[in-house]
Amino acid sequence: MIFNSLQFLVFFIVITTLYFQLPHKFRWLLLLLASCYFYMAFVPIYIVILGFTIVIDYFAGILLEDSQGKKRKMYLIMSLVANSSVLAVFKYYNFINFNISEVYHAFGSDTPFPYLKILLPIGLSFHTFQAMSYTIEVYRGNQKAERHFGIYSLYVMFYPQLVAGPIERPQNLIHQFHEKHDFDYSRFKSGLMLMAFGLFKKVVIADRLAMMVDYSYENSNTLGGSTLLIATVFYAFQIYCDFSGYSEIAIGAARVMGFDLMENFRAPYFSASISEFWKRWHISLSTWFKDYLYIPLGGNRTSVSRWYFNLMVIFLVSGLWHGANWTFIIWGFLHGSYLIFAIIKDKFLQKMNWNFHKGHPNTFIDVILTFSLVVFAWIFFRAENVHQAFTIIGKIFDLSSYNAITLGISAGEIWFSVLLIVLLSLKEKYYSRIFTNTNVAFYSQLLLIVFLCYLFGVYSEKQFIYFQF
Amino acid sequence: MKKTIAWLIVILFSALYAFASYGDFEKTIDFRNKSNSIFGSDKYKFGDLFGISYYPLIKQDLSKTKRTFPAKNPTVNKKINLCLAHDSYLGKDFLASKKQINCADTIYDLEYPWFRGRANAPVLLDTSKTNVLVFEIVERNLYRLDKKAALNIVNLAAANQNTAPNPVLKPGKKKSKLKQFKEIIFNTRINKNLEFLLFDLRLFTPIKELKSYINYRFFNRLPPEVFISENQKQEYISDVKTSIEDMLTVSETEKTVALLNEIHDFYKGKGFDKVYFSIVPNPVAIIKPEALRYNNLIPMIQNSPNLRMPMIDIYSDFKKCDADLYFFSDTHWNFNGFTLWINKFNATLKADLSSR
Numbered sequence: 001m002i003f004n005s006l007q008f009l010v011f012f013i014v015i016t017t018l019y020f021q022l023p024h025k026f027r028w029l030l031l032l033l034a035s036c037y038f039y040m041a042f043v044p045i046y047i048v049i050l051g052f053t054i055v056i057d058y059f060a061g062i063l064l065e066d067s068q069g070k071k072r073k074m075y076l077i078m079s080l081v082a083n084s085s086v087l088a089v090f091k092y093y094n095f096i097n098f099n100i101s102e103v104y105h106a107f108g109s110d111t112p113f114p115y116l117k118i119l120l121p122i123g124l125s126f127h128t129f130q131a132m133s134y135t136i137e138v139y140r141g142n143q144k145a146e147r148h149f150g151i152y153s154l155y156v157m158f159y160p161q162l163v164a165g166p167i168e169r170p171q172n173l174i175h176q177f178h179e180k181h182d183f184d185y186s187r188f189k190s191g192l193m194l195m196a197f198g199l200f201k202k203v204v205i206a207d208r209l210a211m212m213v214d215y216s217y218e219n220s221n222t223l224g225g226s227t228l229l230i231a232t233v234f235y236a237f238q239i240y241c242d243f244s245g246y247s248e249i250a251i252g253a254a255r256v257m258g259f260d261l262m263e264n265f266r267a268p269y270f271s272a273s274i275s276e277f278w279k280r281w282h283i284s285l286s287t288w289f290k291d292y293l294y295i296p297l298g299g300n301r302t303s304v305s306r307w308y309f310n311l312m313v314i315f316l317v318s319g320l321w322h323g324a325n326w327t328f329i330i331w332g333f334l335h336g337s338y339l340i341f342a343i344i345k346d347k348f349l350q351k352m353n354w355n356f357h358k359g360h361p362n363t364f365i366d367v368i369l370t371f372s373l374v375v376f377a378w379i380f381f382r383a384e385n386v387h388q389a390f391t392i393i394g395k396i397f398d399l400s401s402y403n404a405i406t407l408g409i410s411a412g413e414i415w416f417s418v419l420l421i422v423l424l425s426l427k428e429k430y431y432s433r434i435f436t437n438t439n440v441a442f443y444s445q446l447l448l449i450v451f452l453c454y455l456f457g458v459y460s461e462k463q464f465i466y467f468q469f
Numbered sequence: 470m471k472k473t474i475a476w477l478i479v480i481l482f483s484a485l486y487a488f489a490s491y492g493d494f495e496k497t498i499d500f501r502n503k504s505n506s507i508f509g510s511d512k513y514k515f516g517d518l519f520g521i522s523y524y525p526l527i528k529q530d531l532s533k534t535k536r537t538f539p540a541k542n543p544t545v546n547k548k549i550n551l552c553l554a555h556d557s558y559l560g561k562d563f564l565a566s567k568k569q570i571n572c573a574d575t576i577y578d579l580e581y582p583w584f585r586g587r588a589n590a591p592v593l594l595d596t597s598k599t600n601v602l603v604f605e606i607v608e609r610n611l612y613r614l615d616k617k618a619a620l621n622i623v624n625l626a627a628a629n630q631n632t633a634p635n636p637v638l639k640p641g642k643k644k645s646k647l648k649q650f651k652e653i654i655f656n657t658r659i660n661k662n663l664e665f666l667l668f669d670l671r672l673f674t675p676i677k678e679l680k681s682y683i684n685y686r687f688f689n690r691l692p693p694e695v696f697i698s699e700n701q702k703q704e705y706i707s708d709v710k711t712s713i714e715d716m717l718t719v720s721e722t723e724k725t726v727a728l729l730n731e732i733h734d735f736y737k738g739k740g741f742d743k744v745y746f747s748i749v750p751n752p753v754a755i756i757k758p759e760a761l762r763y764n765n766l767i768p769m770i771q772n773s774p775n776l777r778m779p780m781i782d783i784y785s786d787f788k789k790c791d792a793d794l795y796f797f798s799d800t801h802w803n804f805n806g807f808t809l810w811i812n813k814f815n816a817t818l819k820a821d822l823s824s825r
Contacts, residue, residue: 005660006663010663014483041655409690
């Protein structure tokens, strides 16, 4: 069940209305059943995998809390291994096997390991990470083990953020399931508005840009550098609108029911540096890596070389988290390299006592430069394989390949997309929150956005990009 | 009061969801198509292609088109037992045409498997009459007619079989209760059903037309199922692009010729006195205002020296005719096209059977 569907609209109306009508003691059950149904609407059988991780981590949490010393560590490791194993089998086994088989081929023989004919369960990396954060926080003593199996299941399965985040922390979410949320009109309004704008980002901007991006990347061998450059810039906005649109619908849907989910995006393309970009892009994942990988590795409170190593590790793992493909690993490597280079550069400037940004920390040039670096890395993220990515890069940097722009779509569509990107940027910069103080303002804006979604939306039942992760 | 409203919302939307989950009922609700109120449907009123695109500048009210059935035409003295395998070109609206097929005593109405999920009703061959089998199919569906479908379309009743039994299609595996339940609970057509229930209402037609107009005029975009002629007068179904984009080789068409011969020989062997085949041309094969390059499928088949299947050839009649033969916003021929076919059909039977 995707957010941009009538099925979800009716589902959401029924569940939300019913939620506020039921006595508090039954609400968790309603949300859990609704979440199961929501997930099973994709591929029913994969609920079994989700059930497996839930059972493992539920008991791991209790055992962790009830035990001391080495046993605690053992239970944590067992839980993390179980979760990682699910990811390894479903997401990485075939990738690893493929790379092993390449080595075997080089020596003239075939891989002894069979390929698994399995489909990646939707949103597997998201809910696995959310489950892992629970056991880690219980181990650290920041979160009490949840004894109510239903509530714990709901923490992993809460339908608004089940398949593409935000990846929540137990300290933020679990207590909210125990609390009673009464209907709050102001939350209802702001939640609905967020959902409407998220939908607009998805169906009007992201899916429109997707037509051009898909066409260009599918025909990258025949198209010129100018077209591929524009397609890649469009992809930057496509993935942003697609993913932030999803997050806004998720956060909005939860807000209507009285839940607060963490912020996932904060106008990331206005970042003046790569480190700032990662504080604004997919915040729930970058903080996950920071809390559970970067800091345990020593963070920046270590030798310089170890610091660089730590940075590179989290970005390589982040790349691998996104997908079992070398393209994602290179994407992570690029971001890691950007950050390390920025640190070296800053140290050098400090040493030389040069300060270019006196009084102007967010210069326009820095924003453009950061955006360019991010866009460059997106080429690997979007490309089908490394070869295609290098072909595209080769063409973009080969000015002689620049010719007429053919994005497989009318000029009107291209200019309209540019207009949408400009309007979106202005809104993000100057009007980050849509005001819904009065009913007139709320309903007129809501109706307008919904009407524009219908009128200018591209409806192709296209799934959200991040579902595949 | 608030509580009552809330429960009403729950009940109403739950019922809507449950109703939309229950199968594919879009085709079964005809009353909305017939209704003239704002709650009626325009999905088919202005043609099936309009129902897909809602492009307002090509919009023909089918109910107001002139229904000119050809005059009754006394054909032959012989009594005819007619089996008519047909697609939608002779279906529903044109079924009144049965009256026009006045040569036949008995007409068996046979539909192709892609329209009808189950086997056709049994056919009784009558040795006291001339048993005639006619296949009518639109050009764009010709590729769907494979040997299996063609040899099973006539469900010959056992009593009449004087040769080997018909290789009737094996009944498909019955779905388990669990699978049926799963298909209802997780109905993959639920979004289409909800759209039909909530928004396939006449009161939304102007908004749909506005969206379609903007998309086409400013973005040159229509739903992928349809496209529009360059002179902006005719809407086509995208299936017909196979008639203009893929050029055919002789060996490709000879495969179709071989299939038609096999169908002919099979049914002759089953006791039919005459077997005919008729291919209704795609509109792009006839209307070419924008110089679309037709792949000549029909003439290549009909002119093949190897063809043994007698053809009711309307391609040449359509090419010669100056009148509009197709609806502008529908996939089908109009009553001019239909009349040409009926006349040709009656004339062919008259010529063939009078001489017997």
